[in-house]
Amino acid sequence: MRDMIDLLDIKIDVVFKDFFGDKSSKEILESFINAVLGLEGDDRIEVEEFLDPRKMRVEVRKPSAFVDLSVKTRRGERYIIEMQTYNHDGFDKRLLYYLGKDYTEQIEYHYHQPISSKNSNDKKAKKMIGWADLPKVHILAIIDFHRSQGEKNGILNHHEVVETYRFKPEISASNEHIFDHWKATIVDLKKFKSKPVNKLKTDKEIWIHILNNAPFLKEEERELLKKDPIFQRALERLEMLSADPKTRKAYEASINDQRDHLAVIEAAERKAHKEGEANKALEIAQTLLKQGLPVNQISEATGLSSEEIESLR
Known part of the structure; x- marks a missing residue:
């Protein structure tokens, strides 16, 4: 067998x-x-x-x-x-x-040569x-x-x-x-x-x-x-x-290329998500500053550092 x-x-x-x-x-x-x-x-x-x-x-x-x-x-x-x-x-x-x-x-x-014609001209x-x-x-x-x-x-x-x-x-x-x-x-x-x-x-x-x-x-x-x-x-x-063997080699190379491509996409999505969260925190901090809340409380609420919050003034 x-x-x-x-x-x-x-x-x-x-x-x-x-x-x-x-x-x-x-x-x-x-x-x-x-x-x-x-x-x-x-x-x-x-x-x-x-x-x-x-x-x-x-x-x-x-x-x-x-x-x-x-x-x-x-x-x-x-x-x-x-x-x-x-x-x-x-x-x-x-x-x-x-x-x-x-x-x-x-x-x-x-384009085609007419069948009836034998003259190449x-x-x-x-x-x-x-x-x-x-x-x-x-x-x-x-x-x-x-x-x-x-x-x-x-x-x-x-x-x-x-x-x-x-x-x-x-x-x-x-x-x-x-x-x-x-x-x-x-x-x-x-x-x-x-x-x-x-x-x-x-x-x-x-x-x-x-x-x-x-x-x-x-x-x-x-x-x-x-x-x-x-x-x-x-x-x-x-x-x-x-x-x-030739097909298997090409197959493995294609899988590796696909993994690399997906890794790039996932990294870009994570970066975009992180930047989106950071922008959201900055917007919230800006609003809380306008309401007169102390910097230390804003820092606790948003996770931003005191320096980042002070820079929004």
């Missing part, structure tokens, strides 16, 4: 891209998208092409950032798949940027994608951070694990076919309540469970999941990536 391979966390970017972005295993990504979005029958998508994610580069700040995956379906629709493990300012606007950029990228010229014909041919674009963002119960970064936060946001016309419902061209779906991993593998009822639940718990799956749980052909293929691919 061979030793069981410790599985890597799919949520880490280098694993996520390799796991879902393998062209020879596109049925894994198809299964994930169809399950999470609840697409059935004729609505199910088939991936025709993996697009270059570098076209979706964000240059607002350095270093540049790219989307994790971008694909085109057989019906011509576009799907952007993004994994985000920490919150950051403007997360909602970043999703809108991706949607808009992918949509407008389609308006471009394509003939001018190349010019073909442009028509406005009516612009494809639907759907961004699927998987997030692994806590959102507030109300509104966070402009994104309304409801109780569902999977939330889809559509752009709807304010006045006439007859224009919904236009506004339906852009959609954004958020898969909130933090909202998913873990349960035993044998209690998972749908492919959507299984996929979210694997995303949340891949490193902790026991051997018997893996074998149970592998009874389904698609999850057998998925777990075997993850085992292959997890056993690859």
